[in-house]
Amino acid sequence: MVACLPACRYIAPIRRRALYVRWCGKRVVTDLLTGKELSVFRGERLVLRGVSLAVTAGGALVLRGDNGTGKSTLLRTLAGLTPLAAGQILWNGAPALADFPSHAARIAWLGHLDAVKPSLSVAEHVADQGALVAVGLERFAALPARFLSAGQRRRLALARVAASGRPLWLLDEPTTGLDATSVARFAALCAQHRAAGGMIITSTHMALDLPGAEVLAL
Secondary structure, three states, X not given: OOOOOOOOOOOXXXXXXXXXXXXXXXXXXXXXXXXXXXXXXXXXXXXXXXXXXXXXXXXXXXXXXXXXXXXXXXXXXXXXXXXXXXXXXXXXXXXXXXXXXXXHOOEEEEOOOOOOOOOOEHHHHOOOHHHHHHOOOHHHOOOEHHHOOHXXXXXXXXXXXXXXXXXXXXXXXXXXXXXXXXXXXXXXXXXXXXXXXXXXXXXXXXXXXXXXXXXXXX
């Protein structure tokens, strides 16, 4: 069930067994992100026209397309970083961007840049030791990030996403620079996040192990 009758009164959002749920009477309302007829300009060029999508708790959506087809633009738009020319972005049926701070608080964002500060140690970037273990960086916890390889910096960025506790992951080419072992670790993180009711929208040029994921070709 992903909708609630207007007469119902929501109880404050809670987590039960790590699931992102809300209780409405005797029914569970799961988080739902919807994009309706989204159109977006980049500069003076219309990059996206009439794109629609929906992702519910535990779901994943993979964006496919050649370079320049708008994958990164769509992710930035869903994050509220690029304005819409037309269409609506909804969270549980309500305009998601009407309260931008609330929308930002439910998103873990990973773009092309790793956003790693060279002077900080690995542990100072991610306090959650479990997230570092999940990406295989626990033995580098005390090491300044400037000594990490490109692949290790990407793994650190993924650990920050995993440790965020945010229900919606927006990931732009998350496996760039990763070896096969690291890609497998990333897939395990995604499976854990989805099992807890989280959502993932990701762009990629390579195959990802996201069972049951929908594919949106741009």
